[in-house]
Amino acid sequence: MTPVTAVRRATVDDVEDITALEAEAFPDPWSENLVAQGADGSLPTVSYLVVERDGTFAGYAVVSVVDVDAELQRVAVLPGLRRTGVASALLDAARAHAAREGAGRLLLEVREDNAAAQSFYARHGFTELGRRPGYYRDGTTALVLSTPVTMAP
Template sequence: MTGQQATLRAMTAADLPAVHALEQRMFPVDAWPEQMFHDELAQTDTRWYLVAEEEGPEGGTVVGYAGLMCVLPIADVQTIAVAPEHEGAGIGTALLTALIEEAARRGADDVLLEVRRDNPRAQALYARFGFEQIHVRPRYYRDGVDALIMRRQLRRPEDAASAPRPPGGTA
């Protein structure tokens, strides 16, 4: 880490080459094609993506990114990644906080995510945020590693039944 503070902002199409390069570096076996990011950004009614950017002499550098799908009553963390050289600087925490806040703002009852069984660092982050493992998807990833499905309840079921929903269900 260079000591610079990363800032979060909405992901744009201009960010996608840098995001895709980081995606390929972080997830070489399971990297999303760049077109998938374009498709996700186009679905503004149910998707929300952001980047963590560090300012430097050459301008901003994408050092992390995250995305959320929200189809009420569930929100799902689609992706979250931080460049290895920036781990431990609070960027993952900031990204996950923003996703959870957006899920709550949109009226989700729960936030779900999948995490590799062999990624204890990510599992620990999610546990700190109150996510609990609810299921296992055997051999979910292309290299045969299981996915742990984790959930964080944003509202208790009895609260959710009487809570008002935003107009259109996803605002």
């Protein structure tokens, strides 16, 4: 499999791809309007990152930075490219973005019943910070995970 070729800030040209993957990847997808606002930079604190493989859209991440906390709000990868390093590239880019913006830690929520995602995040240095019972619409508990963010030397 060809390695990831680029992770970059999203633009309005990416809205259609992001919205389509959003609808496929999440039970409560964000609207095209919200995605467009994020991609055009009009949402304060929020950045959309897009990953490409051979110049073609492969996935995206959404990260918000407020003061010393950054939150990874979304990570989604095209189904045929999962487990190929695309999510890791997005996570690395989100962590680097958070560090550049002055965050000290990166937070996220993951479903308590999503063992694969928990394992992925554990491999990337995340540890459990807390729990949010009934966080998801279906009543599932969210695990709040955290990892330190530091600027590279």
